[in-house]
Amino acid sequence: MSRLRTMLFRLRYRFTFWNWVTLAAALLFFVLLVLPLIALVAASFSPPRGLARAPAEFSVWDTYVEFFSFRYYYGTLINSVIVSVLATLFAVLIGFPLAYLVNRVELPGKLLIRAAVVLTFVSPPFIGAYAWILLLGRNGLITRTLETVGVSLPSIYGAQGIVLVFTLQAFPFVFLLVSSGLRSIDQSLEDAAVNLGQTRLGALRTVILPLMVPSISTGALLVFVTTFSDFGTPMIIGEGFRVLAALIYSEFINEFGGNPRVASTLSVILLTVTIGALLIQRAYAKRASYGQEAMKSLGVYRLSTLGRTLAIVFVYGIVLLAFLPTLTIVVSSFLEARGPILLPSFTLEGYRLARRLPLALRNTMMFVTAATVLCVVVGSLIGYVVSRQKGRLVAAIDTMSMIPFAVAGVVLGVSLSITFGGAPFFLAGTGTILVLAYFIRRLPYTVRSVSGMLHQTGEQQEEASINLGIAPALTFLWITVPQITPALMSGALLTWATTAREFNSTVMLYVAQTRTLSVEVFTQVLQGNFGAASVVGTVLIMTTVVPIVILFRVFGKDEEFLV
Amino acid sequence: MNPKSETRLTIQELVVEFPGLRAVDGVSLEVQPGEFFSLLGPSGCGKTTLLRTIAGFYRQDHGSIFFNDERIDGIPAHRRDTGMVFQHYAIFPHLSVAQNVAYGLRARKASKREKAERVRDALALVDLTDLAQRKPRQLSGGQQQRVAVARAIVIQPRVLLMDEPLANLDAKLRVRLRTDLRELQQRLGITTIYVTHDQEEALSLSDRIAVMFDGQVHQVGTPEQIYMEPTHRKVAEFVGEGIYLDATVVDTAAGFATVRLAGGPTLRTNVRRDGALAKGTELIASFRPHEAKVVRNGTATASNLLTGIVMHRIYLGDVVRYHVDLGHGQSVVTEHYASEAGRVGDGETLTMHVPEQCITLFDADGALVGR
Numbered sequence: 001m002s003r004l005r006t007m008l009f010r011l012r013y014r015f016t017f018w019n020w021v022t023l024a025a026a027l028l029f030f031v032l033l034v035l036p037l038i039a040l041v042a043a044s045f046s047p048p049r050g051l052a053r054a055p056a057e058f059s060v061w062d063t064y065v066e067f068f069s070f071r072y073y074y075g076t077l078i079n080s081v082i083v084s085v086l087a088t089l090f091a092v093l094i095g096f097p098l099a100y101l102v103n104r105v106e107l108p109g110k111l112l113i114r115a116a117v118v119l120t121f122v123s124p125p126f127i128g129a130y131a132w133i134l135l136l137g138r139n140g141l142i143t144r145t146l147e148t149v150g151v152s153l154p155s156i157y158g159a160q161g162i163v164l165v166f167t168l169q170a171f172p173f174v175f176l177l178v179s180s181g182l183r184s185i186d187q188s189l190e191d192a193a194v195n196l197g198q199t200r201l202g203a204l205r206t207v208i209l210p211l212m213v214p215s216i217s218t219g220a221l222l223v224f225v226t227t228f229s230d231f232g233t234p235m236i237i238g239e240g241f242r243v244l245a246a247l248i249y250s251e252f253i254n255e256f257g258g259n260p261r262v263a264s265t266l267s268v269i270l271l272t273v274t275i276g277a278l279l280i281q282r283a284y285a286k287r288a289s290y291g292q293e294a295m296k297s298l299g300v301y302r303l304s305t306l307g308r309t310l311a312i313v314f315v316y317g318i319v320l321l322a323f324l325p326t327l328t329i330v331v332s333s334f335l336e337a338r339g340p341i342l343l344p345s346f347t348l349e350g351y352r353l354a355r356r357l358p359l360a361l362r363n364t365m366m367f368v369t370a371a372t373v374l375c376v377v378v379g380s381l382i383g384y385v386v387s388r389q390k391g392r393l394v395a396a397i398d399t400m401s402m403i404p405f406a407v408a409g410v411v412l413g414v415s416l417s418i419t420f421g422g423a424p425f426f427l428a429g430t431g432t433i434l435v436l437a438y439f440i441r442r443l444p445y446t447v448r449s450v451s452g453m454l455h456q457t458g459e460q461q462e463e464a465s466i467n468l469g470i471a472p473a474l475t476f477l478w479i480t481v482p483q484i485t486p487a488l489m490s491g492a493l494l495t496w497a498t499t500a501r502e503f504n505s506t507v508m509l510y511v512a513q514t515r516t517l518s519v520e521v522f523t524q525v526l527q528g529n530f531g532a533a534s535v536v537g538t539v540l541i542m543t544t545v546v547p548i549v550i551l552f553r554v555f556g557k558d559e560e561f562l563v
Numbered sequence: 564m565n566p567k568s569e570t571r572l573t574i575q576e577l578v579v580e581f582p583g584l585r586a587v588d589g590v591s592l593e594v595q596p597g598e599f600f601s602l603l604g605p606s607g608c609g610k611t612t613l614l615r616t617i618a619g620f621y622r623q624d625h626g627s628i629f630f631n632d633e634r635i636d637g638i639p640a641h642r643r644d645t646g647m648v649f650q651h652y653a654i655f656p657h658l659s660v661a662q663n664v665a666y667g668l669r670a671r672k673a674s675k676r677e678k679a680e681r682v683r684d685a686l687a688l689v690d691l692t693d694l695a696q697r698k699p700r701q702l703s704g705g706q707q708q709r710v711a712v713a714r715a716i717v718i719q720p721r722v723l724l725m726d727e728p729l730a731n732l733d734a735k736l737r738v739r740l741r742t743d744l745r746e747l748q749q750r751l752g753i754t755t756i757y758v759t760h761d762q763e764e765a766l767s768l769s770d771r772i773a774v775m776f777d778g779q780v781h782q783v784g785t786p787e788q789i790y791m792e793p794t795h796r797k798v799a800e801f802v803g804e805g806i807y808l809d810a811t812v813v814d815t816a817a818g819f820a821t822v823r824l825a826g827g828p829t830l831r832t833n834v835r836r837d838g839a840l841a842k843g844t845e846l847i848a849s850f851r852p853h854e855a856k857v858v859r860n861g862t863a864t865a866s867n868l869l870t871g872i873v874m875h876r877i878y879l880g881d882v883v884r885y886h887v888d889l890g891h892g893q894s895v896v897t898e899h900y901a902s903e904a905g906r907v908g909d910g911e912t913l914t915m916h917v918p919e920q921c922i923t924l925f926d927a928d929g930a931l932v933g934r
């Protein structure tokens with residue numbers, strides 16, 4: 001009897017509000033993330049579709065053996081590595097000097113430069129590819145202009161085009177990380193190096209650059225992982241240059257309705273590469289990190305007239321290149337279009353005739369808003385658990401919440417489709433599965449930002465509230481939430497902007513009724529309706545840019561917030 | 564504003580463990596209703612952990628806590644009905660002063676009018692009536708501290724818990740608020756546990772003090788007992804300055820012992836534990852710096868004299884400090900009223916008398932043997 005009472009007492013007092021939340025959070029991550037990944041791996045080991053029982057000679061490694069035996073398959077892996085490594089290299093070569101110059105050297109129009117970089121960063125991924133075709137493609141504006149004076153450019157199609165687009169689209173990662181890294185270096189370090197006989201350039205090489213290794217390598221990793229798992233750009237501008245992510249997409253479409261064992265196998269291979277890159281970078285950056293903080297950040301200095309001119313040419317050249325695609329899309333959306341040909345006369349017909357635009361816009365708004373609200377509510381609860389609660393379950397949540405950082409959109413799309421598409425959930429083709437994908441993909445960012453915020457504020461105020469007799473759930477609502485609201489709001493805007501342009505997982509999970517703006521742009525491009533693509537693209541750009549503008553103007557954030 | 568009930572706090576055999584650390588190691592205490600009881604000790608001694616365990620923020624691994632006859636150590640923190648004043652006050656930044664004070668009443672049943680009245684009374688008690696509508700960031704440190712106190716007492720808790728509430732204030736304010744705190748506590752008659760590492764604070768505020776080291780309570784007593792009759796060298800060292808000299812027992816008599824210091828001088832002292840003192844026992848003779856009296860030429864005191872060379876004479880206005888080298892590797896720092904200190908300069912010889920009732924003897928382990 002007394003035993004029972006002790007047990008009831010424990011149940012009542014041990015299973016508090018936060019214990020339930022912790023349990024729910026662990027379950028959530030398990031169901032939405034771990035389970036799909038297990039299902040993915042399982043599918044890659046499964047027998048071919050249509051066969052209820054495995055054939056006699058079947059081995060779970062069949063698809064993997066197949067992958068590494070046929071050039072058709074493994075060639076895509078090589079191709080992907082080549083373009084991603086090149087894009088990463090170029091992104092660092094552009095991003096680092098750009099960040100250094102913008103942060104350290106007196107230059108005109110810095111705000112403009114920063115705005116352009118941010119705009120490039122938030123613009124939808126494959127839009128660059130399509131814009132470059134408009135400019136440098138066979139019928140491109142620049143191509144034809146140059147042809148009239150007898151100059152012919154090398155082809156934009158294929159690997160070189162992919163690398164160009166990837167580089168210009170992803171260098172902001174390096175720029176943003178290096179910018180924030182530079183702010184953590186104290187001016188006194190450079191002064192000391194100069195005092196000991198180094199020139200500024202020498203100090204950059206011997207002191208600043210070594211300290212920037214963690215920032216640069218993190219930026220490089222982000223470039224590599226993003227470009228390695230992107231397939232919108234290669235499919236638009238690759239023309240026969242086949243990459244792994246694109247292969248996943250086409251195999252997945254082929255296997256639709258059956259057992260997606262090949263798509264799963266390819267996904268597992270892609271996942272292995274991205275996770276491997278992540279682990280290597282972690283280990284490397286950890287060794288090179290000194291965890292320093294700046295009392296007084298590096299200052300700005302003047303260059304010689306020649307140096308300054310060169311710097312301006314370089315910086316504005318890059319900014320122009322990076323910004324050109326966005327500009328092209330917006331301008332071309334107002335041009336008269338005949339299929340893939342855009343005529344030089346302005347019109348609003350494109351917007352008037354965009355019959356498929358309203359549905360796509362409505363879908364994007366609905367799914368993205370739902371995912372953002374979920375992210376904010378669930379993310380703040382889990383963020384609280386991660387920063388305030390202890391125990392093995394919390395540690396597991398913390399680890400699981402890292403997974404989406406390493407899981408590419410394509411892979412997430414395939415896994416969610418395998419897990420929730422059919423029985424017993426039947427979510428295939430619903431808006432719900434898209435919302436789930438967006439939600440789980442962005443959730444870690446909310447969790448991080450909330451737990452980071454809570455680490456700063458400390459828990460005394462919550463304890464004071466508890467001590468005054470307010471139950472934990474109400475304490476969270478009355479004391480914690482008001483304090484993290486600014487962080488939540490700005491996090492929500494960023495989530496909104498990032499999710500609105502999501503493409504790689506969307507395209508795996510959408511059907512005609514649930515198509516979003518990004519999918520619509522892609523479809524129109526593939527069908528050669530460049531005018532319609534530009535119209536939808538412009539709307540898409542607006543939906544991502546508006547929240548970012550609010551974020552910067554109203555919430556006073558700067559570009560550092562984006563990484 | 565009266566506390567709901569007179570609460571006696573009883574702690575039995577309490578153990579609180581953290582990974583690799585016994586923060587509270589078998590503490591038993593009994594705090595009387597209405598008592599102002601301090602937990603005094605160096606940082607890391609477990610006093611704050613003990614306080615937070617009483618509040619319910621930590622759960623003990625062993626032992627029990629009672630409010631009167633009710634065992635409360637299993638009750639979650641928000642139902643313990645303790646009012647805590649945090650070291651950094653933990654004022655809610657998004658609420659006004661009045662809202663902060665009213666916050667704890669949200670969970671309590673009372674009419675709106677009664678709640679408003681209680682908030683008003685609490686604010687009046689800490690003299691904050693005029694600042695009721697201010698936001699916390701517009702307040703000084705001292706004002707914030709008073710908000711924290713008002714917020715804790717307005718709920719009429721069974722026990723008031725204070726975690727170094729004055730530590731973040733400047734020295735002068737700290738001394739002034741001490742008096743205010745003591746007065747308030749007396750007026751409310753609320754059982755109060757006060758955590759501090761400041762011995763002066765503990766001595767001046769408390770009815771009784773528990774001195775803690777390494778998770779254990781070494782001595783419980785009134786401020787006078789703690790200061791005058793420390794039961795352990797650690798307690799003596801922590802509560803005020805002291806002089807500790809190696810000594811050997813040379814003679815014992817009923818209730819008395821004579822010890823010899825290195826180099827010859829002997830001191831006659833009171834002894835508490837006769838049996839422990841055989842001739843030849845090595846121990847520590849201790850007294851407070853101000854207890855040694857300067858012997859002027861011609862004063863006829865024959866015993867308990869210490870003579871040495873003045874290394875430094877430090878003039879501090881009302882008092883004078885002598886750094887005296889007694890020879891044989893022993894030196895002392897003594898303190899005297901300026902009027903009684905004489906004018907012994909650096910390098911000159913100084914003779915002092917230490918009254919026998921002022922000398923405390925500790926054995927080699929630091930335990931008290933004579934006073």
